[in-house]
Amino acid sequence: MDDASATAPEPVRDGISTTGPERNWPNNSWWVAAHGSEVTDKPILRWILEMPVALYRSEAGVVSALHNRCPHRWAPLHLGHVEGADLVCPYHGFQFAPSGQCVRVPSQATTPPAIRVRAFPAVERYGFVWIWTGEVEKADPNLIPADLAYLSDPAWHTVWGYKSVNGNYMQIKENVLDLTHFAFLHKNSLQVSGWDRAPEVEMGDGRVGYVQVHDMEPLAPVYAVPAGKPIGKLANRTTRGTQLSPGAHHAEVAIHEPAPEDGGLAHFSLRMVHLTTPVSIARSHYYWAMARDHGEPFDVEATRGMADIVFGEDIAMVEATQQMARCAIDHDQAVEFSVSADQAAIQGRRLVQAMVNAERAG
Structure with a gap:
């Protein structure tokens, strides 16, 4: 028997998210396009900010x-192959250098200099491939948040x-800037206590964060097990999270146990990285990473399985809100209320919107 509750109208605003109909991302920013391990000498396609991007690694290993x-005839370049540092079109063999300049047309002796494609500045850092989607002269690699350097530090275990995600990237960012949903959305999956009040908000240098x-508080399994602690043992936790850039957020849970067992850890930390890249207004890439300074290396498959459950709960909520916004005929008249726990998320939204507004004004 069919489920009547699953029958919904077609979207009234197809492709539009809860954030509205206009793009809400700045072009002049570094965005994660892939994990480094995904990019090889076999080109791949990534849709970034509504643009199709071919990523590949040269024979020398450069992305x-x-x-x-x-x-020439609009063929997708990611279906081609790599020769040296160049990408060869699969249709008629036009060959493009990393600069985007066409350097060879096989069917004729000369190559018109006007033939070229857009090249996006690309940097491989902290295990991920970042691309710059705005004005090339502003593509400063130092704008990639150095705060994430621990992802390449051998002293930290990472995964x-x-x-x-069928949702706007800012919906994901706002989700990780307000962790009071832990007590409800992740009540059974994470079992993290203490998020029953609004955190303090910190702002400066174009960033917003919370502490x-x-x-x-009792240690949840995600904290206790890697540190060799009994689940539920009482310890002090300080949680900080920061929106580092439009595409990057990280958080740290620093734990102090005042009376550790003999040889046990008194101080240890778990860090969480959220890398969100718009595909379009209504769809996003969401890369995540975890890092810890203690215990054994991550069990990759087990950790990804846990993340599928926990982040799956976040994603399901983001996607459900977007689907309702797209299908409800009265959503244009809906009023969004915010409370004290939303301060960091609201400030994060404003910081990014200011960047978008500045680009439009310019």
Whole structure:
């Protein structure tokens, strides 16, 4: 028997998210396009900010990013192959250098200099491939948040994963800037206590973050097990999270156990990284990474399985809100209320919107 509750109208606003109909991302920013391990000498396609991008690694191992459309007859370049540092179109063999310049047309002796594709500045850092989607002269690699350097530090155990989200990237960012949903959305999956009040908000240098101190709260399994602690043992936790850029957020849970067992840890930390890249207004790439300074290396498959459950709960909520916004005929008249726990998320929204507004004004 069919489920009547699953029958919904077609979207009234197809492709539009809860954030509205206009793009809400700045072009002049570094965005994660892939994990480094995904980019090889076999080109791949990534849709970034509504643009198709071909990513590939040269024979020397250097990553390049070109617009995926051959300017000859529109063939997708990611279906081609790599020769040296160049990408060869699969249709008629036009060959493009990492700069985007066409350097060879096989069917004729000369190559018109006007034939080229857009090349996106690409940097491989902290295990991920970042591309710059705005004005090339502003593509300063130092704008990639150095705060994430621990992802390449051998003193830290790390693991990463990816989720595709049918939701706007800012919905994901706002979700990780307000952790009071832990007590409800992740009540059974995470079992993290202490998020029953709004955190303090910190702002400066174009960033926004929060800090929450949890005095002698029981350790949830995600904290206790890797540190060799009994689940539920009381310890102090300080949680900080920061929106580092439009595409990057990280958080740290620093734990202090005042009376550790003999040889046990008194101080240890778990860090969480959220890397969100718009595909379009209504769809996003979501790369995540975890890092810890203690215990054994991550069990990759087990950790990704746990993340599928926990982040799956976040994603399901984001996607459900978007689907309702797209299908409800009265959503244009809906009023969004915010409370004290939303301060960091609202400030994060404003910081990004200011960047978008500045680009439009310019």
